[in-house]
Amino acid sequence: MRLPRAADSETADSLVRRVGRGAPRLGPVRLVAVDGPSGAGKSTFARVLLSALTAAGFHAALLGTDDFATWREPVGWWPRLRDGVLEPLARGRAGRYRRTEWPGGVPVPGAFVDVPVPEVLLLEGVSSGRRSVARRLSALIWMEPPDSATRLERAVLRDGAETRPELVRWQRFERVWFRSDRTGQRADFVLRG
Numbered sequence: 001m002r003l004p005r006a007a008d009s010e011t012a013d014s015l016v017r018r019v020g021r022g023a024p025r026l027g028p029v030r031l032v033a034v035d036g037p038s039g040a041g042k043s044t045f046a047r048v049l050l051s052a053l054t055a056a057g058f059h060a061a062l063l064g065t066d067d068f069a070t071w072r073e074p075v076g077w078w079p080r081l082r083d084g085v086l087e088p089l090a091r092g093r094a095g096r097y098r099r100t101e102w103p104g105g106v107p108v109p110g111a112f113v114d115v116p117v118p119e120v121l122l123l124e125g126v127s128s129g130r131r132s133v134a135r136r137l138s139a140l141i142w143m144e145p146p147d148s149a150t151r152l153e154r155a156v157l158r159d160g161a162e163t164r165p166e167l168v169r170w171q172r173f174e175r176v177w178f179r180s181d182r183t184g185q186r187a188d189f190v191l192r193g
Contacts, residue, residue, distance in 0.1 A: 007045040007191040012052040022138045027090035028078040030120045033129035035183050036143030037174045039151030046124035059193035065125025067099040070107040071166045074173050075127045085115050102130020129183050
């Protein structure tokens, strides 16, 4: 599905049917990435898709890359996700990771999170569909971003006015990352947030 479609419940229902017909590629798990720049609507759509998967009878889980990323480490955290969650799930075993928490706006190691083996794991966030995981994905969903000013205002509204300088730097990083990784060009589904 290459033409942008609205990221709504009707689209989610259609994706559930297609994901359900697809083969698991992460051991017994269908790994579905919802990727795109900040403020593109990834988290919102991932929750809609999770609800649709659950309503269709799938044992599904949602994991956000925000549990790993920091301002200074936007994508370099991947080995923690791969080793703690993806590789155990690929072997049919539960995963575990330590979430990044933000008390007072400062990232610190937080609580440990256990990830039981689901039928479908939605991995949502910037770089979730990166090239290095492509062969393990049952589906890659790209959230077609609105203009950068709209995305920035959405992100500031979500994260707070004090984050604006960091979000501006983050957007510059994202432009370089997505141009290099070509995530949007590799997507199975392109949606408008």
